[in-house]
Amino acid sequence: MSSPLAAVSSAAEVSSPGPLWVQLVKAVVIFALVLQLAPTLVWLERRLLGRFQSRLGPNRVGPAGLLQPVADVIKLVSKESSTPTTAVPWMMAIAPVISIGTAVLTLAIIPFGAPGAYGGEFALAGIDVSIGILYFLAFGSLAFYGLLLGGWASGSKYSFLGSMRAAAQLVSYEVAIGLSLLGVAIAAGSLSLVDIVAAQDKVWFVVPQVVGFLIFLVAGFAEAARPPFDLPEADAELVAGYNTEFGGMRFGTFFLAEYLEIIVISAVAAAVFLGGWHGPGPEFLGPTWMFLKMAVLVLLFIWVRATVPRLRYDQLMSLGWKILLPLATLNVLVTATLVVLL
Amino acid sequence: MLFEQILFFLAAAGALAGAVGVVVLRNPFFSVLALVGHLLALAVLFLLLRAEFLAAAQVVVYAGAVMVLYVFVVAYVGGIEEPLGPSAGSLRVLGPVFAAALLVEVAIATVGSGLRAVDSAGPDVTAGFGSPQAIGNLLMLRFLIAFEVASYLLLVAAVAAVVLARRRRGLEEAGGERVYQVGRRPERGPQAADPAAAGTGSPGAEPVGEREPADEAGPAEREPATAGTGASRED
16 A cells, blocks of 8 residues: 555655655654554543543543553553454454555645745655645545455444445545535645645635535544444444454554544645644744644544434435535535636 | 566556456455455556556546445345356357457557557656646546536436436335334345345345345446435435
8 A cells, every 4th residue: 555655756746755864754753643643632532521421531541541542552452353253354354454554644645834844845744746635535435445344354244234334424425525625626726735725825715615614524524434423333233333343453453543534634624724834923833733723623523522413324324415415516616616707 | 766667567466466356256245356456556557657646536436436336235235155157158159259359459559559658768758747737638628528528428327327216216205204114124124135145155244124125227327326315224
């Protein structure tokens, strides 16, 4: 999976990638930083859910429970990865890898700062590709194979139903996500995320594209299979959906991929709609603003999870196809008309 | 560049292996997955040809949408090691003939045109080649008519799919609001569960009772319905 990435970086750079050592540093920093964010996010979510539900949340391991993710990871790593007799073992092994791979690869295009903010000419993004938004959509749609293969290979009906739901849900909301981003692409005149953020130096796209932003948020919740759209793993109906039969670090990998997905969707929303690195102060503060905006969106994910009950399956489908899709299409039509007229 | 050459041979081998796998593998589920692998390898080859928009479109449209629906359908009704019927006598003769004809055709096309661009230097492209802007300019200026005709074709297909899906659900439309009844599942059980009943090799392949027993349209035709209205009846 890393091979397309490398080819993209050599073939399709919009702004200069910088020398090799810069690329390596960027890759390591992004990877290390965001992978640390995921366990922190798990801790934050459990603490906040506790507050939302008038209880304490994890508070025993380390100060304020901060070491709880470490304890969880140690537990997961040391657990056995079991496979049911009806399962397809090799497929159960690669399914979490697909999930985590697609989530991590999407991180590469997130712009964290203005090109040249820290000296040099290179963009503060893993890679700046001319197909930015499509790259995000491509790996978003490939992420589905992780869920589907995981559920199918488990040889369990709960898992299978969960992965079938994931299939239908992801395909349905992929369309809405694509169309909601299309309005921004038309307004910015580019698919590159760096260009899109650069086009927001006066006004963030959330103002002219507020419909697109809302559609992206709702569809993003569904894409990440988060409550209220967590039908693929609806615990009241399907035990845990596609990951029911997964134990140990295989489950941990699915879990990590899910939280990475939240971070990726927040980052894309922050870059595309909330002005990315733009904010008051000098240019080198860009990454701070970016992370702040991402944090706000991530908190929204948690807040919504604690507030809204899960949708029924038919409600989910009619929301996607009968409300979001026509709205997004209308948004694109209006945007295109306005861009041509003005 | 050495790295791109290594990548080319990896992707080419992947594409060939995927294509062979589609035909050779007996389990339809693995066949479909082999096709997915093939399409992904093709996307890498597109990238090496500096056609990044095509590569992304390939992944989004084929691997991400079309194949998802194939996998969806096959996972429900297939995944079974079904013995294929004995191949008809005439097919056994005609098959190799057509395959040989295709091979000759591709060989002529490759030798006639494509090989000139293929050398160790790689394709000679200008900056921005294969970018969304370049593709957009081509589609909107040079190939406008073909582009519009293709989009009408797709529109017709989409409308036809909606019409087909609606006709099968005609009774429900007349009945007004649909209410899910838990007790109805056993009624549909026999027809719906039939394909899965034989499925020893397919993990968890029991349909959930939302399939239409009368499957007039093939898997390909019912794609939009499956993702949209059909799947909405799961619960």
